[in-house]
Amino acid sequence: MKSIRAFAIPVALIVIWEAIFRFRDVQSDTLSTPSRIVVALVQGLGDGSMLTATGDTLAAGGLGLLLGSVLGVVVGTLFGLVPVVSRGLRLTFELLRPIPAIAIVPVAILIFGFGYAMETAIVAFACFFPVTILAEAAIRQVPPRLSEVSRALQMPLAARLFKILLPAALPRLFVALRLAVGIALIVAVTVEIAANPMGLGQRLMLAGSSLRPADMFATLIWVGLLGWVLNLGLVKAQHVLFPRMAGSSDAAT
Amino acid sequence: MIEVRNLSLDFGPTRVLEDISFDIPAGEFVCVVGPSGCGKTTLMRVIGGLLKRSAGTVARHGETVKGPARDIAIVFQDYANALLPWRTAEGNVSLALEAAGVAKSERQARIHDLLRRVGLGNHANHYPSEMSGGMQQRLQIARCLAQDPAVLLMDEPFGALDAMTRQRLQDELLALAADTGVTVFFVTHDLEEAIYLADRVIALAPNPGRVQDIFDVDLPRPRDQLATREMPEFLKLRRALFEFMQAFEA
Numbered sequence: 001m002k003s004i005r006a007f008a009i010p011v012a013l014i015v016i017w018e019a020i021f022r023f024r025d026v027q028s029d030t031l032s033t034p035s036r037i038v039v040a041l042v043q044g045l046g047d048g049s050m051l052t053a054t055g056d057t058l059a060a061g062g063l064g065l066l067l068g069s070v071l072g073v074v075v076g077t078l079f080g081l082v083p084v085v086s087r088g089l090r091l092t093f094e095l096l097r098p099i100p101a102i103a104i105v106p107v108a109i110l111i112f113g114f115g116y117a118m119e120t121a122i123v124a125f126a127c128f129f130p131v132t133i134l135a136e137a138a139i140r141q142v143p144p145r146l147s148e149v150s151r152a153l154q155m156p157l158a159a160r161l162f163k164i165l166l167p168a169a170l171p172r173l174f175v176a177l178r179l180a181v182g183i184a185l186i187v188a189v190t191v192e193i194a195a196n197p198m199g200l201g202q203r204l205m206l207a208g209s210s211l212r213p214a215d216m217f218a219t220l221i222w223v224g225l226l227g228w229v230l231n232l233g234l235v236k237a238q239h240v241l242f243p244r245m246a247g248s249s250d251a252a253t
Numbered sequence: 254m255i256e257v258r259n260l261s262l263d264f265g266p267t268r269v270l271e272d273i274s275f276d277i278p279a280g281e282f283v284c285v286v287g288p289s290g291c292g293k294t295t296l297m298r299v300i301g302g303l304l305k306r307s308a309g310t311v312a313r314h315g316e317t318v319k320g321p322a323r324d325i326a327i328v329f330q331d332y333a334n335a336l337l338p339w340r341t342a343e344g345n346v347s348l349a350l351e352a353a354g355v356a357k358s359e360r361q362a363r364i365h366d367l368l369r370r371v372g373l374g375n376h377a378n379h380y381p382s383e384m385s386g387g388m389q390q391r392l393q394i395a396r397c398l399a400q401d402p403a404v405l406l407m408d409e410p411f412g413a414l415d416a417m418t419r420q421r422l423q424d425e426l427l428a429l430a431a432d433t434g435v436t437v438f439f440v441t442h443d444l445e446e447a448i449y450l451a452d453r454v455i456a457l458a459p460n461p462g463r464v465q466d467i468f469d470v471d472l473p474r475p476r477d478q479l480a481t482r483e484m485p486e487f488l489k490l491r492r493a494l495f496e497f498m499q500a501f502e503a
Contacts, residue, residue, distance in 0.1 A: 143334045145334035148327075148335075151320075152321045152327045153353075159351070159352065
C-alpha cells in the first residue's frame with residue numbers, strides 16, 4: 001500500500017503534464033510531452049544509438065573509476081600505514097585536491113586529444129582524491145588491537161597488509177567505491193557535455209542544440225536510470241558482502 | 254626463565270613503572286594484581302615486547318627481549334577486537350599457524366586438535382560473531398596455543414565474562430597450563446581469581462607502578478572451585494591482598 005501511495009504524486013504530475021500539452025496544444029522547442037519522451041527513449045534504445053553512447057560513457061567512466069580507485073587505495077593505504085609519508089605529501093595533496101576535475105579538461109585535451117583517454121584521465125583524477133582520503137581513514141580505523149595481534153605473531157608486512165589490514169578495511173573501502181562510482185558517472189557525462197564528442201553527454205548536447213527536446217529528455221531520464229541502477233546494485237552488493245556495515249553507511253548516502 | 258631487572262618505563266614526563274624486579278621460573282603461573290592505574294597491563298606489554306622499556310632489562314633464558322617473539326603468546330581482554338571477524342574459528346586459529354610458516358597440509362589437523370582442546374571442536378566453521386563471549390575468548394586462547402608458546406601473557410582475559418563462564422575458563426586454563434607446562438603471566442584485578450590460579454601473586458602499587466609485595470600461594474593442585482576457595486590458606490591470602498588493596502583506596 002505504502003509504495004502505491006508513494007507513486008501517486010509523480011504519476012499525477014506526469015498525467016497533468018501530458019494533459020496540458022494535449023489540450024492546450026502547446027508548441028515548444030525546449031519541452032516535450034511524457035508520451036513523446038517515452039517514444040524517443042524506445043527509438044533510441046531500438047536503433048542502438050543510446051546503447052552505443054551508454055557503452056562509450058561506461059567504458060571511459062569505468063576505466064577512469066578503476067584507475068582512480070586503485071591508485072587511491074594504494075596511495076591511501078600508504079598514507080595510512082606511514083604517517084611520515086602522509087605528512088610529507090599532505091600539502092601537495094591538499095593543493096591539488098580542490099581543483100575541479102572539469103577544470104583540467106583543457107589540459108587533458110592538450111595531452112590526450114579527444115576520446116577515451118582524455119575522459120578516462122579526468123574521471124580518474126576526480127575519483128583519486130576522495131578514494132585516497134577514505135582509504136587512508138579506513139586503514140587508520142582498523143582496530144589497533146589487530147595490529148598488535150599481527151605484531152605478536154611477527155607477521156611480515158605483506159601478510160599483515162593482506163591478511164589483517166586490507167580485509168579489516170574492506171567494508172570501508174567498499175563505501176569509498178560507492179562514492180567513486182557516483183563521481184565517475186557525473187564527471188564522465190560532464191566531460192562529454194563540455195568537450196568530448198562521445199557518449200551520453202554528447203547525445204544530450206546534440207539533442208538539445210538540434211531542438212529535439214523529446215530525445216534530450218529521454219537521454220536525461222536514461223542517465224538518471226543508469227545512476228540509480230548502479231547505486232542500487234552496489235547497495236545490494238554491500239548488503240550481501242558486508243551485512244554488518246551496510247546499515248551504518250546507508251545514512252551517509 | 255623470565256628475569257625482570259630494575260625495569261622502569263616513562264610515558265613522556267610521567268613515570269609509569271619504577272624499578273621492577275622479579276624472576277619467573279619456567280612453568281610457573283604468576284598473577285599480577287594491583288589497583289587500577291598501577292601499570293599491570295603495561296608491565297605485561299613490556300614483557301611481551303609490545304612496549305619499549307625506558308630502563309632496566311627483561312630477559313628470557315638470559316637473552317634480552319627486544320620485541321615480540323613467536324613463542325610468547327598474548328591473550329587480550331577484548332577478544333572481540335583481537336579476532337578476525339571475517340574468518341571462522343578455524344581461520345582464526347590458522348592465522349597463527351600461517352604466521353609460523355606451518356605447511357598447509359599440517360594445519361587442518363592441528364587446528365582441529367587445538368579447537369577440541371578449548372572445547373570448540375564443533376564450532377570450527379562458526380564466525381566469532383556467532384559465538385558467545387566465553388567461546389570467543391576460548392578461540393583466542395586456541396589461537397595463542399597454536400603459537401606453541403613457552404610463555405602465555407594474559408591481560409584480564411576473563412574480566413568481561415559472567416561468573417559461571419569465568420570459573421569454567423579458569424579451570425580449563427589451569428588444565429591447559431598443567432598439560433603444556435607453559436609459563437603464565439596473568440594480569441587481573443580480581444584478587445580471588447589471582448589466588449585461585451597462581452603459584453605466586455605479584456602485588457603492584459600505583460603512581461608509579463612498583464612491586465609492593467610478592468605472595469607465595471601454597472595451595473594444592475589441582476585446584477577446586479569450592480574446596481580450594483574454603484581453605485584457610487586461601488582465606489588468609491585473600492585477607493592479606495584485600496588489606497593491601499585497601500591501603501590505596503583512600
